[in-house]
Amino acid sequence: MSSGLDPVTKELVAMAAAVAGHCAPCFSYHFQQAVALGIAPQTIQAVVSLAQAIRQAGDHHIDEFAARRLADQYVHNETDQTQESKEDEA
Numbered sequence: 001m002s003s004g005l006d007p008v009t010k011e012l013v014a015m016a017a018a019v020a021g022h023c024a025p026c027f028s029y030h031f032q033q034a035v036a037l038g039i040a041p042q043t044i045q046a047v048v049s050l051a052q053a054i055r056q057a058g059d060h061h062i063d064e065f066a067a068r069r070l071a072d073q074y075v076h077n078e079t080d081q082t083q084e085s086k087e088d089e090a
Contacts, residue, residue, distance in 0.1 A: 008037055012047045019051035020058070 003010055011034040018026035034044055 008034075008039055011037060011039065014045070015044065016047050016051035019048055020055040021057075060063075 005013065011030050013026060014030040017032060018024075018030055031044070
């Protein structure tokens with residue numbers, strides 16, 4: 001299956017995905033491929049920095065999302081239990 005990407009773009013995207021996905025073996029492999037293709041160190045660093053920023057933003061957003069979900073569930077369950085208690089008392 002062809003990705004439709006040139007080899008340089010493919011390795012840069014793969015390195016970014018490895019950084020964002022916390023995959024050290026993947027990064028090592030694609031880093032070696034990028035070096036073999038002659039990709040400039042500055043370009044590799046720019047891709048890594050961008051992937052780190054994306055990962056950090058995603059980590060922050062999922063943390064907030066999870067906290068909201070937990071709070072919503074807790075408040076929802078508390079409300080349901082309070083309502084059930086009131087109904088039991090009636």
